[in-house]
Amino acid sequence: MPVLQTTNLTKKFGKFTALDGVNIEVNEGEVYGFIGPNGAGKSTTIRILLGILKATKGNVTIFGKDAWSNAVSIHERIAYVPGDVNLWPNLTGGEVIDLFVKLRGGNNQSRREALIKRFELDPTKKCRTYSKGNRQKVALVAAFSSDADLYILDEPTSGLDPLMEKVFQDCVLEAKQAGKSILLSSHILSEVEKLCDRVGIIRQGKIIESGSLSEMRHLTRTNLLVETKQDIVALSEVEGVHAIEREGNEISFQVDTEKLDDVIRYISKFGLVKLQSAPPTLEDLFMRHYEGNITAGAGREV
Structure with a gap:
Protein backbone atom coordinates (compact mmCIF):
# COMPACT_ATOMS: atom_id res chain seq x y z
CA MET A 1 0.00 0.00 0.00
CA MET A 216 10.32 10.87 -18.74
CA ARG A 217 13.57 11.66 -20.50
CA HIS A 218 12.28 10.37 -23.82
CA LEU A 219 10.46 13.69 -23.94
CA THR A 220 13.64 15.74 -23.76
CA ARG A 221 16.50 16.52 -26.07
CA THR A 222 20.18 15.64 -25.85
CA ASN A 223 22.70 18.46 -26.33
CA LEU A 224 25.52 17.71 -28.79
CA LEU A 225 28.73 19.59 -29.59
CA VAL A 226 30.54 18.29 -32.69
CA GLU A 227 33.50 19.08 -34.90
CA THR A 228 33.93 17.37 -38.27
CA LYS A 229 36.60 17.22 -41.00
CA GLN A 230 34.11 18.41 -43.60
CA ASP A 231 31.30 20.91 -43.21
CA ILE A 232 28.02 19.21 -42.29
CA VAL A 233 25.51 20.05 -44.99
CA ALA A 234 21.75 20.28 -44.58
CA LEU A 235 21.88 19.59 -40.83
CA SER A 236 18.79 21.74 -40.29
CA GLU A 237 16.86 19.40 -42.59
CA VAL A 238 17.64 16.29 -40.52
CA GLU A 239 14.62 15.15 -38.53
CA GLY A 240 14.96 15.64 -34.77
CA VAL A 241 17.64 18.39 -34.92
CA HIS A 242 16.97 21.77 -33.23
CA ALA A 243 18.68 24.98 -32.12
CA ILE A 244 21.78 24.79 -34.33
CA GLU A 245 24.61 27.17 -33.44
CA ARG A 246 28.02 27.44 -35.10
CA GLU A 247 31.15 28.70 -33.39
CA GLY A 248 34.34 28.38 -35.41
CA ASN A 249 34.74 24.76 -36.46
CA GLU A 250 32.28 23.50 -33.84
CA ILE A 251 28.53 23.08 -34.10
CA SER A 252 26.21 22.76 -31.11
CA PHE A 253 22.63 21.59 -31.43
CA GLN A 254 19.86 19.66 -29.69
CA VAL A 255 18.53 16.28 -30.76
CA ASP A 256 15.24 14.59 -29.91
CA THR A 257 16.52 11.63 -27.93
CA GLU A 258 14.55 9.10 -29.96
CA LYS A 259 16.32 10.39 -33.13
CA LEU A 260 19.82 10.37 -31.66
CA ASP A 261 20.95 7.21 -33.45
CA ASP A 262 19.90 8.53 -36.89
CA VAL A 263 21.53 11.93 -36.30
CA ILE A 264 24.85 10.44 -35.14
CA ARG A 265 24.86 8.20 -38.19
CA TYR A 266 24.29 11.21 -40.45
CA ILE A 267 26.96 13.49 -39.00
CA SER A 268 29.55 10.69 -38.90
CA LYS A 269 29.61 10.76 -42.70
CA PHE A 270 31.44 14.09 -42.49
CA GLY A 271 34.37 12.70 -40.46
CA LEU A 272 33.93 13.20 -36.73
CA VAL A 273 36.84 14.91 -34.98
CA LYS A 274 35.07 15.77 -31.74
CA LEU A 275 31.78 14.72 -30.18
CA GLN A 276 30.48 15.82 -26.78
CA SER A 277 27.11 14.75 -25.49
CA ALA A 278 25.24 16.18 -22.49
CA PRO A 279 22.31 14.09 -21.27
CA PRO A 280 18.91 15.75 -21.03
CA THR A 281 18.13 17.30 -17.67
CA LEU A 282 14.92 17.69 -15.74
CA GLU A 283 15.16 21.40 -16.55
CA ASP A 284 14.95 20.59 -20.27
CA LEU A 285 11.87 18.53 -19.59
CA PHE A 286 10.32 21.22 -17.44
CA MET A 287 10.89 23.92 -20.03
CA ARG A 288 9.43 21.77 -22.79
CA HIS A 289 6.21 21.55 -20.78
CA TYR A 290 6.03 25.25 -20.10
CA GLU A 291 7.04 26.72 -23.45
CA GLY A 292 4.15 29.00 -24.26
CA ASN A 293 4.28 28.32 -27.98
CA ILE A 294 6.04 25.52 -29.77
CA THR A 295 7.98 27.04 -32.65
CA ALA A 296 7.88 25.48 -36.07
CA GLY A 297 9.81 22.26 -36.21
CA ALA A 298 10.43 22.13 -32.45
CA GLY A 299 8.59 18.87 -32.00
CA ARG A 300 5.34 18.07 -30.32
CA GLU A 301 4.17 19.69 -27.13
CA VAL A 302 3.76 17.20 -24.31
Missing part, protein backbone atom coordinates in the same frame (compact mmCIF):
# COMPACT_ATOMS: atom_id res chain seq x y z
CA PRO A 2 1.36 3.48 -0.89
CA VAL A 3 2.28 5.74 2.02
CA LEU A 4 0.50 8.64 0.31
CA GLN A 5 -2.06 8.43 -2.47
CA THR A 6 -4.45 10.85 -4.14
CA THR A 7 -7.04 9.54 -6.58
CA ASN A 8 -8.86 11.95 -8.88
CA LEU A 9 -8.21 14.77 -6.40
CA THR A 10 -10.31 17.79 -7.32
CA LYS A 11 -10.62 21.12 -5.52
CA LYS A 12 -12.88 23.96 -6.56
CA PHE A 13 -13.12 27.46 -5.12
CA GLY A 14 -16.47 28.64 -6.40
CA LYS A 15 -16.35 28.31 -10.17
CA PHE A 16 -12.55 28.15 -10.24
CA THR A 17 -11.04 24.66 -10.44
CA ALA A 18 -7.70 24.71 -8.62
CA LEU A 19 -7.09 20.94 -8.90
CA ASP A 20 -8.55 18.76 -11.62
CA GLY A 21 -8.19 15.00 -11.14
CA VAL A 22 -4.72 14.94 -9.54
CA ASN A 23 -3.24 11.46 -9.00
CA ILE A 24 -0.12 11.15 -6.84
CA GLU A 25 1.42 8.05 -5.28
CA VAL A 26 4.37 8.05 -2.88
CA ASN A 27 5.73 4.70 -1.74
CA GLU A 28 7.79 3.73 1.28
CA GLY A 29 11.42 4.80 1.04
CA GLU A 30 10.74 6.98 -2.00
CA VAL A 31 11.40 10.63 -2.79
CA TYR A 32 8.66 12.04 -5.02
CA GLY A 33 9.29 15.35 -6.76
CA PHE A 34 6.27 17.61 -7.20
CA ILE A 35 7.07 20.44 -9.58
CA GLY A 36 5.25 23.21 -11.39
CA PRO A 37 5.12 27.01 -11.57
CA ASN A 38 3.45 29.28 -9.04
CA GLY A 39 -0.31 28.93 -9.24
CA ALA A 40 -0.18 25.43 -10.71
CA GLY A 41 -1.80 23.84 -7.63
CA LYS A 42 1.13 22.54 -5.59
CA SER A 43 0.33 24.39 -2.36
CA THR A 44 -3.40 23.62 -2.64
CA THR A 45 -2.54 19.92 -2.98
CA ILE A 46 -0.26 20.06 0.05
CA ARG A 47 -2.91 21.81 2.17
CA ILE A 48 -5.35 19.03 1.34
CA LEU A 49 -2.73 16.41 2.25
CA LEU A 50 -2.24 18.15 5.60
CA GLY A 51 -5.99 18.20 6.30
CA ILE A 52 -6.15 22.00 6.17
CA LEU A 53 -8.43 22.02 3.13
CA LYS A 54 -11.12 19.51 2.25
CA ALA A 55 -11.16 18.07 -1.25
CA THR A 56 -14.19 18.77 -3.43
CA LYS A 57 -13.92 15.33 -5.02
CA GLY A 58 -11.58 12.36 -4.99
CA ASN A 59 -9.78 10.34 -2.33
CA VAL A 60 -6.71 11.32 -0.33
CA THR A 61 -5.09 8.75 1.95
CA ILE A 62 -1.93 8.85 4.04
CA PHE A 63 -0.85 5.65 5.81
CA GLY A 64 -4.11 4.19 4.51
CA LYS A 65 -6.20 6.78 6.42
CA ASP A 66 -8.38 9.55 5.03
CA ALA A 67 -6.36 12.80 5.12
CA TRP A 68 -9.31 14.94 6.18
CA SER A 69 -11.10 12.83 8.81
CA ASN A 70 -7.91 11.35 10.34
CA ALA A 71 -5.71 14.44 10.17
CA VAL A 72 -4.78 14.39 13.88
CA SER A 73 -3.48 10.81 13.95
CA ILE A 74 -1.73 11.27 10.60
CA HIS A 75 0.12 14.35 11.86
CA GLU A 76 1.75 12.25 14.57
CA ARG A 77 3.75 10.53 11.82
CA ILE A 78 4.50 13.36 9.37
CA ALA A 79 6.85 16.35 9.34
CA TYR A 80 6.04 19.41 7.27
CA VAL A 81 8.30 22.25 6.16
CA PRO A 82 6.71 25.19 4.28
CA GLY A 83 8.55 27.53 1.94
CA ASP A 84 7.98 30.55 4.17
CA VAL A 85 8.35 29.70 7.83
CA ASN A 86 6.65 31.88 10.45
CA LEU A 87 7.90 31.41 14.01
CA TRP A 88 7.02 32.77 17.45
CA PRO A 89 9.11 35.97 17.63
CA ASN A 90 9.84 35.83 21.37
CA LEU A 91 10.96 32.18 21.46
CA THR A 92 14.50 31.15 20.61
CA GLY A 93 15.17 28.84 17.69
CA GLY A 94 16.09 26.07 20.11
CA GLU A 95 12.82 26.45 22.01
CA VAL A 96 10.82 26.22 18.79
CA ILE A 97 12.70 23.09 17.73
CA ASP A 98 12.07 21.49 21.13
CA LEU A 99 8.39 22.36 20.93
CA PHE A 100 7.94 20.78 17.51
CA VAL A 101 9.90 17.66 18.43
CA LYS A 102 7.90 17.18 21.66
CA LEU A 103 4.61 17.61 19.78
CA ARG A 104 5.58 14.53 17.78
CA GLY A 105 6.51 12.62 20.90
CA GLY A 106 10.24 12.53 20.26
CA ASN A 107 13.22 13.64 22.30
CA ASN A 108 16.41 12.70 20.44
CA GLN A 109 18.75 15.35 21.82
CA SER A 110 21.87 14.02 20.13
CA ARG A 111 20.21 14.13 16.71
CA ARG A 112 18.91 17.63 17.44
CA GLU A 113 22.39 18.86 18.37
CA ALA A 114 23.99 17.22 15.33
CA LEU A 115 21.49 18.84 12.97
CA ILE A 116 21.90 22.28 14.58
CA LYS A 117 25.64 21.96 14.00
CA ARG A 118 25.25 20.75 10.41
CA PHE A 119 22.90 23.60 9.53
CA GLU A 120 25.15 26.13 11.35
CA LEU A 121 22.22 27.48 13.33
CA ASP A 122 22.53 29.55 16.51
CA PRO A 123 19.61 28.18 18.59
CA THR A 124 19.98 30.79 21.35
CA LYS A 125 18.75 33.72 19.25
CA LYS A 126 15.16 34.96 19.34
CA CYS A 127 13.21 34.04 16.23
CA ARG A 128 12.42 37.68 15.48
CA THR A 129 16.13 38.24 14.78
CA TYR A 130 16.41 35.40 12.25
CA SER A 131 16.76 35.90 8.52
CA LYS A 132 14.51 33.95 6.17
CA GLY A 133 17.26 31.37 5.68
CA ASN A 134 17.66 30.86 9.43
CA ARG A 135 13.89 30.46 9.88
CA GLN A 136 14.04 27.71 7.24
CA LYS A 137 16.88 26.07 9.16
CA VAL A 138 14.78 25.99 12.35
CA ALA A 139 11.96 24.22 10.50
CA LEU A 140 14.34 21.78 8.80
CA VAL A 141 16.15 20.90 12.05
CA ALA A 142 12.79 20.36 13.77
CA ALA A 143 11.55 18.17 10.91
CA PHE A 144 14.63 15.97 10.62
CA SER A 145 15.02 15.72 14.42
CA SER A 146 11.64 13.99 14.61
CA ASP A 147 11.18 10.35 13.74
CA ALA A 148 8.57 10.99 11.06
CA ASP A 149 7.54 8.39 8.48
CA LEU A 150 6.55 10.95 5.84
CA TYR A 151 8.15 14.32 5.14
CA ILE A 152 6.10 16.88 3.19
CA LEU A 153 8.51 19.57 2.05
CA ASP A 154 7.14 22.61 0.20
CA GLU A 155 10.01 24.68 -1.27
CA PRO A 156 12.06 23.79 1.84
CA THR A 157 15.36 25.33 0.74
CA SER A 158 13.89 28.78 0.03
CA GLY A 159 16.38 31.29 1.40
CA LEU A 160 19.21 28.80 2.00
CA ASP A 161 22.67 29.29 0.55
CA PRO A 162 24.19 26.55 -1.66
CA LEU A 163 26.18 25.01 1.23
CA MET A 164 23.04 24.60 3.32
CA GLU A 165 21.15 23.24 0.29
CA LYS A 166 23.77 20.47 0.17
CA VAL A 167 23.23 19.73 3.89
CA PHE A 168 19.48 19.55 3.22
CA GLN A 169 20.01 17.15 0.32
CA ASP A 170 22.14 14.90 2.54
CA CYS A 171 19.38 14.85 5.17
CA VAL A 172 16.79 13.84 2.58
CA LEU A 173 18.95 11.00 1.31
CA GLU A 174 19.59 9.80 4.87
CA ALA A 175 15.84 9.79 5.55
CA LYS A 176 15.28 7.83 2.36
CA GLN A 177 17.93 5.27 3.34
CA ALA A 178 16.11 4.89 6.66
CA GLY A 179 12.97 3.89 4.75
CA LYS A 180 11.18 7.21 5.15
CA SER A 181 9.02 8.72 2.40
CA ILE A 182 9.41 12.27 1.12
CA LEU A 183 7.15 14.49 -0.99
CA LEU A 184 9.36 17.32 -2.25
CA SER A 185 7.90 20.37 -3.94
CA SER A 186 10.69 22.49 -5.38
CA HIS A 187 11.53 25.08 -8.02
CA ILE A 188 15.20 24.04 -7.91
CA LEU A 189 15.19 21.49 -10.70
CA SER A 190 18.76 20.34 -10.09
CA GLU A 191 17.71 19.52 -6.51
CA VAL A 192 14.72 17.49 -7.70
CA GLU A 193 16.93 15.70 -10.21
CA LYS A 194 19.51 14.76 -7.57
CA LEU A 195 17.03 13.57 -4.96
CA CYS A 196 13.85 12.25 -6.55
CA ASP A 197 13.02 8.72 -7.66
CA ARG A 198 9.87 9.84 -9.46
CA VAL A 199 8.50 13.19 -10.53
CA GLY A 200 5.05 14.64 -11.18
CA ILE A 201 4.68 17.85 -13.17
CA ILE A 202 1.54 19.86 -12.39
CA ARG A 203 0.20 22.55 -14.69
CA GLN A 204 -3.04 24.49 -14.24
CA GLY A 205 -4.27 21.99 -11.66
CA LYS A 206 -3.53 18.85 -13.69
CA ILE A 207 -0.69 16.34 -13.54
CA ILE A 208 0.55 16.54 -17.13
CA GLU A 209 3.43 14.08 -16.78
CA SER A 210 4.62 11.70 -14.10
CA GLY A 211 7.02 8.82 -13.76
CA SER A 212 10.66 8.04 -13.09
CA LEU A 213 13.23 10.38 -14.57
CA SER A 214 14.42 7.70 -16.97
CA GLU A 215 10.85 7.16 -18.17
Whole structure:
Protein backbone atom coordinates (compact mmCIF):
# COMPACT_ATOMS: atom_id res chain seq x y z
CA MET A 1 0.00 0.00 0.00
CA PRO A 2 1.36 3.48 -0.89
CA VAL A 3 2.28 5.74 2.02
CA LEU A 4 0.50 8.64 0.31
CA GLN A 5 -2.06 8.43 -2.47
CA THR A 6 -4.45 10.85 -4.14
CA THR A 7 -7.04 9.54 -6.58
CA ASN A 8 -8.86 11.95 -8.88
CA LEU A 9 -8.21 14.77 -6.40
CA THR A 10 -10.31 17.79 -7.32
CA LYS A 11 -10.62 21.12 -5.52
CA LYS A 12 -12.88 23.96 -6.56
CA PHE A 13 -13.12 27.46 -5.12
CA GLY A 14 -16.47 28.64 -6.40
CA LYS A 15 -16.35 28.31 -10.17
CA PHE A 16 -12.55 28.15 -10.24
CA THR A 17 -11.04 24.66 -10.44
CA ALA A 18 -7.70 24.71 -8.62
CA LEU A 19 -7.09 20.94 -8.90
CA ASP A 20 -8.55 18.76 -11.62
CA GLY A 21 -8.19 15.00 -11.14
CA VAL A 22 -4.72 14.94 -9.54
CA ASN A 23 -3.24 11.46 -9.00
CA ILE A 24 -0.12 11.15 -6.84
CA GLU A 25 1.42 8.05 -5.28
CA VAL A 26 4.37 8.05 -2.88
CA ASN A 27 5.73 4.70 -1.74
CA GLU A 28 7.79 3.73 1.28
CA GLY A 29 11.42 4.80 1.04
CA GLU A 30 10.74 6.98 -2.00
CA VAL A 31 11.40 10.63 -2.79
CA TYR A 32 8.66 12.04 -5.02
CA GLY A 33 9.29 15.35 -6.76
CA PHE A 34 6.27 17.61 -7.20
CA ILE A 35 7.07 20.44 -9.58
CA GLY A 36 5.25 23.21 -11.39
CA PRO A 37 5.12 27.01 -11.57
CA ASN A 38 3.45 29.28 -9.04
CA GLY A 39 -0.31 28.93 -9.24
CA ALA A 40 -0.18 25.43 -10.71
CA GLY A 41 -1.80 23.84 -7.63
CA LYS A 42 1.13 22.54 -5.59
CA SER A 43 0.33 24.39 -2.36
CA THR A 44 -3.40 23.62 -2.64
CA THR A 45 -2.54 19.92 -2.98
CA ILE A 46 -0.26 20.06 0.05
CA ARG A 47 -2.91 21.81 2.17
CA ILE A 48 -5.35 19.03 1.34
CA LEU A 49 -2.73 16.41 2.25
CA LEU A 50 -2.24 18.15 5.60
CA GLY A 51 -5.99 18.20 6.30
CA ILE A 52 -6.15 22.00 6.17
CA LEU A 53 -8.43 22.02 3.13
CA LYS A 54 -11.12 19.51 2.25
CA ALA A 55 -11.16 18.07 -1.25
CA THR A 56 -14.19 18.77 -3.43
CA LYS A 57 -13.92 15.33 -5.02
CA GLY A 58 -11.58 12.36 -4.99
CA ASN A 59 -9.78 10.34 -2.33
CA VAL A 60 -6.71 11.32 -0.33
CA THR A 61 -5.09 8.75 1.95
CA ILE A 62 -1.93 8.85 4.04
CA PHE A 63 -0.85 5.65 5.81
CA GLY A 64 -4.11 4.19 4.51
CA LYS A 65 -6.20 6.78 6.42
CA ASP A 66 -8.38 9.55 5.03
CA ALA A 67 -6.36 12.80 5.12
CA TRP A 68 -9.31 14.94 6.18
CA SER A 69 -11.10 12.83 8.81
CA ASN A 70 -7.91 11.35 10.34
CA ALA A 71 -5.71 14.44 10.17
CA VAL A 72 -4.78 14.39 13.88
CA SER A 73 -3.48 10.81 13.95
CA ILE A 74 -1.73 11.27 10.60
CA HIS A 75 0.12 14.35 11.86
CA GLU A 76 1.75 12.25 14.57
CA ARG A 77 3.75 10.53 11.82
CA ILE A 78 4.50 13.36 9.37
CA ALA A 79 6.85 16.35 9.34
CA TYR A 80 6.04 19.41 7.27
CA VAL A 81 8.30 22.25 6.16
CA PRO A 82 6.71 25.19 4.28
CA GLY A 83 8.55 27.53 1.94
CA ASP A 84 7.98 30.55 4.17
CA VAL A 85 8.35 29.70 7.83
CA ASN A 86 6.65 31.88 10.45
CA LEU A 87 7.90 31.41 14.01
CA TRP A 88 7.02 32.77 17.45
CA PRO A 89 9.11 35.97 17.63
CA ASN A 90 9.84 35.83 21.37
CA LEU A 91 10.96 32.18 21.46
CA THR A 92 14.50 31.15 20.61
CA GLY A 93 15.17 28.84 17.69
CA GLY A 94 16.09 26.07 20.11
CA GLU A 95 12.82 26.45 22.01
CA VAL A 96 10.82 26.22 18.79
CA ILE A 97 12.70 23.09 17.73
CA ASP A 98 12.07 21.49 21.13
CA LEU A 99 8.39 22.36 20.93
CA PHE A 100 7.94 20.78 17.51
CA VAL A 101 9.90 17.66 18.43
CA LYS A 102 7.90 17.18 21.66
CA LEU A 103 4.61 17.61 19.78
CA ARG A 104 5.58 14.53 17.78
CA GLY A 105 6.51 12.62 20.90
CA GLY A 106 10.24 12.53 20.26
CA ASN A 107 13.22 13.64 22.30
CA ASN A 108 16.41 12.70 20.44
CA GLN A 109 18.75 15.35 21.82
CA SER A 110 21.87 14.02 20.13
CA ARG A 111 20.21 14.13 16.71
CA ARG A 112 18.91 17.63 17.44
CA GLU A 113 22.39 18.86 18.37
CA ALA A 114 23.99 17.22 15.33
CA LEU A 115 21.49 18.84 12.97
CA ILE A 116 21.90 22.28 14.58
CA LYS A 117 25.64 21.96 14.00
CA ARG A 118 25.25 20.75 10.41
CA PHE A 119 22.90 23.60 9.53
CA GLU A 120 25.15 26.13 11.35
CA LEU A 121 22.22 27.48 13.33
CA ASP A 122 22.53 29.55 16.51
CA PRO A 123 19.61 28.18 18.59
CA THR A 124 19.98 30.79 21.35
CA LYS A 125 18.75 33.72 19.25
CA LYS A 126 15.16 34.96 19.34
CA CYS A 127 13.21 34.04 16.23
CA ARG A 128 12.42 37.68 15.48
CA THR A 129 16.13 38.24 14.78
CA TYR A 130 16.41 35.40 12.25
CA SER A 131 16.76 35.90 8.52
CA LYS A 132 14.51 33.95 6.17
CA GLY A 133 17.26 31.37 5.68
CA ASN A 134 17.66 30.86 9.43
CA ARG A 135 13.89 30.46 9.88
CA GLN A 136 14.04 27.71 7.24
CA LYS A 137 16.88 26.07 9.16
CA VAL A 138 14.78 25.99 12.35
CA ALA A 139 11.96 24.22 10.50
CA LEU A 140 14.34 21.78 8.80
CA VAL A 141 16.15 20.90 12.05
CA ALA A 142 12.79 20.36 13.77
CA ALA A 143 11.55 18.17 10.91
CA PHE A 144 14.63 15.97 10.62
CA SER A 145 15.02 15.72 14.42
CA SER A 146 11.64 13.99 14.61
CA ASP A 147 11.18 10.35 13.74
CA ALA A 148 8.57 10.99 11.06
CA ASP A 149 7.54 8.39 8.48
CA LEU A 150 6.55 10.95 5.84
CA TYR A 151 8.15 14.32 5.14
CA ILE A 152 6.10 16.88 3.19
CA LEU A 153 8.51 19.57 2.05
CA ASP A 154 7.14 22.61 0.20
CA GLU A 155 10.01 24.68 -1.27
CA PRO A 156 12.06 23.79 1.84
CA THR A 157 15.36 25.33 0.74
CA SER A 158 13.89 28.78 0.03
CA GLY A 159 16.38 31.29 1.40
CA LEU A 160 19.21 28.80 2.00
CA ASP A 161 22.67 29.29 0.55
CA PRO A 162 24.19 26.55 -1.66
CA LEU A 163 26.18 25.01 1.23
CA MET A 164 23.04 24.60 3.32
CA GLU A 165 21.15 23.24 0.29
CA LYS A 166 23.77 20.47 0.17
CA VAL A 167 23.23 19.73 3.89
CA PHE A 168 19.48 19.55 3.22
CA GLN A 169 20.01 17.15 0.32
CA ASP A 170 22.14 14.90 2.54
CA CYS A 171 19.38 14.85 5.17
CA VAL A 172 16.79 13.84 2.58
CA LEU A 173 18.95 11.00 1.31
CA GLU A 174 19.59 9.80 4.87
CA ALA A 175 15.84 9.79 5.55
CA LYS A 176 15.28 7.83 2.36
CA GLN A 177 17.93 5.27 3.34
CA ALA A 178 16.11 4.89 6.66
CA GLY A 179 12.97 3.89 4.75
CA LYS A 180 11.18 7.21 5.15
CA SER A 181 9.02 8.72 2.40
CA ILE A 182 9.41 12.27 1.12
CA LEU A 183 7.15 14.49 -0.99
CA LEU A 184 9.36 17.32 -2.25
CA SER A 185 7.90 20.37 -3.94
CA SER A 186 10.69 22.49 -5.38
CA HIS A 187 11.53 25.08 -8.02
CA ILE A 188 15.20 24.04 -7.91
CA LEU A 189 15.19 21.49 -10.70
CA SER A 190 18.76 20.34 -10.09
CA GLU A 191 17.71 19.52 -6.51
CA VAL A 192 14.72 17.49 -7.70
CA GLU A 193 16.93 15.70 -10.21
CA LYS A 194 19.51 14.76 -7.57
CA LEU A 195 17.03 13.57 -4.96
CA CYS A 196 13.85 12.25 -6.55
CA ASP A 197 13.02 8.72 -7.66
CA ARG A 198 9.87 9.84 -9.46
CA VAL A 199 8.50 13.19 -10.53
CA GLY A 200 5.05 14.64 -11.18
CA ILE A 201 4.68 17.85 -13.17
CA ILE A 202 1.54 19.86 -12.39
CA ARG A 203 0.20 22.55 -14.69
CA GLN A 204 -3.04 24.49 -14.24
CA GLY A 205 -4.27 21.99 -11.66
CA LYS A 206 -3.53 18.85 -13.69
CA ILE A 207 -0.69 16.34 -13.54
CA ILE A 208 0.55 16.54 -17.13
CA GLU A 209 3.43 14.08 -16.78
CA SER A 210 4.62 11.70 -14.10
CA GLY A 211 7.02 8.82 -13.76
CA SER A 212 10.66 8.04 -13.09
CA LEU A 213 13.23 10.38 -14.57
CA SER A 214 14.42 7.70 -16.97
CA GLU A 215 10.85 7.16 -18.17
CA MET A 216 10.32 10.87 -18.74
CA ARG A 217 13.57 11.66 -20.50
CA HIS A 218 12.28 10.37 -23.82
CA LEU A 219 10.46 13.69 -23.94
CA THR A 220 13.64 15.74 -23.76
CA ARG A 221 16.50 16.52 -26.07
CA THR A 222 20.18 15.64 -25.85
CA ASN A 223 22.70 18.46 -26.33
CA LEU A 224 25.52 17.71 -28.79
CA LEU A 225 28.73 19.59 -29.59
CA VAL A 226 30.54 18.29 -32.69
CA GLU A 227 33.50 19.08 -34.90
CA THR A 228 33.93 17.37 -38.27
CA LYS A 229 36.60 17.22 -41.00
CA GLN A 230 34.11 18.41 -43.60
CA ASP A 231 31.30 20.91 -43.21
CA ILE A 232 28.02 19.21 -42.29
CA VAL A 233 25.51 20.05 -44.99
CA ALA A 234 21.75 20.28 -44.58
CA LEU A 235 21.88 19.59 -40.83
CA SER A 236 18.79 21.74 -40.29
CA GLU A 237 16.86 19.40 -42.59
CA VAL A 238 17.64 16.29 -40.52
CA GLU A 239 14.62 15.15 -38.53
CA GLY A 240 14.96 15.64 -34.77
CA VAL A 241 17.64 18.39 -34.92
CA HIS A 242 16.97 21.77 -33.23
CA ALA A 243 18.68 24.98 -32.12
CA ILE A 244 21.78 24.79 -34.33
CA GLU A 245 24.61 27.17 -33.44
CA ARG A 246 28.02 27.44 -35.10
CA GLU A 247 31.15 28.70 -33.39
CA GLY A 248 34.34 28.38 -35.41
CA ASN A 249 34.74 24.76 -36.46
CA GLU A 250 32.28 23.50 -33.84
CA ILE A 251 28.53 23.08 -34.10
CA SER A 252 26.21 22.76 -31.11
CA PHE A 253 22.63 21.59 -31.43
CA GLN A 254 19.86 19.66 -29.69
CA VAL A 255 18.53 16.28 -30.76
CA ASP A 256 15.24 14.59 -29.91
CA THR A 257 16.52 11.63 -27.93
CA GLU A 258 14.55 9.10 -29.96
CA LYS A 259 16.32 10.39 -33.13
CA LEU A 260 19.82 10.37 -31.66
CA ASP A 261 20.95 7.21 -33.45
CA ASP A 262 19.90 8.53 -36.89
CA VAL A 263 21.53 11.93 -36.30
CA ILE A 264 24.85 10.44 -35.14
CA ARG A 265 24.86 8.20 -38.19
CA TYR A 266 24.29 11.21 -40.45
CA ILE A 267 26.96 13.49 -39.00
CA SER A 268 29.55 10.69 -38.90
CA LYS A 269 29.61 10.76 -42.70
CA PHE A 270 31.44 14.09 -42.49
CA GLY A 271 34.37 12.70 -40.46
CA LEU A 272 33.93 13.20 -36.73
CA VAL A 273 36.84 14.91 -34.98
CA LYS A 274 35.07 15.77 -31.74
CA LEU A 275 31.78 14.72 -30.18
CA GLN A 276 30.48 15.82 -26.78
CA SER A 277 27.11 14.75 -25.49
CA ALA A 278 25.24 16.18 -22.49
CA PRO A 279 22.31 14.09 -21.27
CA PRO A 280 18.91 15.75 -21.03
CA THR A 281 18.13 17.30 -17.67
CA LEU A 282 14.92 17.69 -15.74
CA GLU A 283 15.16 21.40 -16.55
CA ASP A 284 14.95 20.59 -20.27
CA LEU A 285 11.87 18.53 -19.59
CA PHE A 286 10.32 21.22 -17.44
CA MET A 287 10.89 23.92 -20.03
CA ARG A 288 9.43 21.77 -22.79
CA HIS A 289 6.21 21.55 -20.78
CA TYR A 290 6.03 25.25 -20.10
CA GLU A 291 7.04 26.72 -23.45
CA GLY A 292 4.15 29.00 -24.26
CA ASN A 293 4.28 28.32 -27.98
CA ILE A 294 6.04 25.52 -29.77
CA THR A 295 7.98 27.04 -32.65
CA ALA A 296 7.88 25.48 -36.07
CA GLY A 297 9.81 22.26 -36.21
CA ALA A 298 10.43 22.13 -32.45
CA GLY A 299 8.59 18.87 -32.00
CA ARG A 300 5.34 18.07 -30.32
CA GLU A 301 4.17 19.69 -27.13
CA VAL A 302 3.76 17.20 -24.31
